Amino acid sequence: MKRLIATAALAGLVASPAFAQSYQYSPAEGPYVGAGFGQAKTDADLDLGGALRSEGLTVISDSNDDSDIGYKIYAGYQFNPNFAVEASYVDFGKFEANATVVDGEPIGVSADASIDGFGFALVGKLPIQSGFNVYVSGPV
Numbered sequence: 323m324k325r326l327i328a329t330a331a332l333a334g335l336v337a338s339p340a341f342a343q344s345y346q347y348s349p350a351e352g353p354y355v356g357a358g359f360g361q362a363k364t365d366a367d368l369d370l371g372g373a374l375r376s377e378g379l380t381v382i383s384d385s386n387d388d389s390d391i392g393y394k395i396y397a398g399y400q401f402n403p404n405f406a407v408e409a410s411y412v413d414f415g416k417f418e419a420n421a422t423v424v425d426g427e428p429i430g431v432s433a434d435a436s437i438d439g440f441g442f443a444l445v446g447k448l449p450i451q452s453g454f455n456v457y458v459s460g461p462v
Contacts, residue, residue: 350403350449355396362392362414364435371421374431382422390415398445406445408459413438 371384392415398408414437421431447457 351400353397353399354406355398357393357395359391359393361389362437363389364417371419374421374423380424382424382428384419384421386417386419388417390417403449404447406447408443408445410441410443411438412441 371381374381374384392413394410394412396408396410398406400406416434416436418432418434423429423431441461443459443461445457445459447455449455
């Protein structure tokens, strides 16, 4: 019996430093947020005046705006240095085309388009060196 108590006491003393260790904070884990912005430009043909001329109408003036400021807001959770999940909202801006035609009297014609949306992605990261990463993000 004394041997069992001595063995249990010795095992408790040897294992006690493991209880004293605390969780180490890792900057590669936890929640994150971010934002980005830039110029958005469409390759769509916004030449409304040209389209109306091809229909035989007399165009007095026309203009188009095929670029705008786009932005992205995102938030995610990094589970470990190599894996994260991310949700985002992207707005590519608004694109417009305007024309004034004469069909007896001047008539204003306009068209606009905007592109925005939500996304959810799995993110895989490969740490390279000193905070540099190669990452791949794919929709879910």
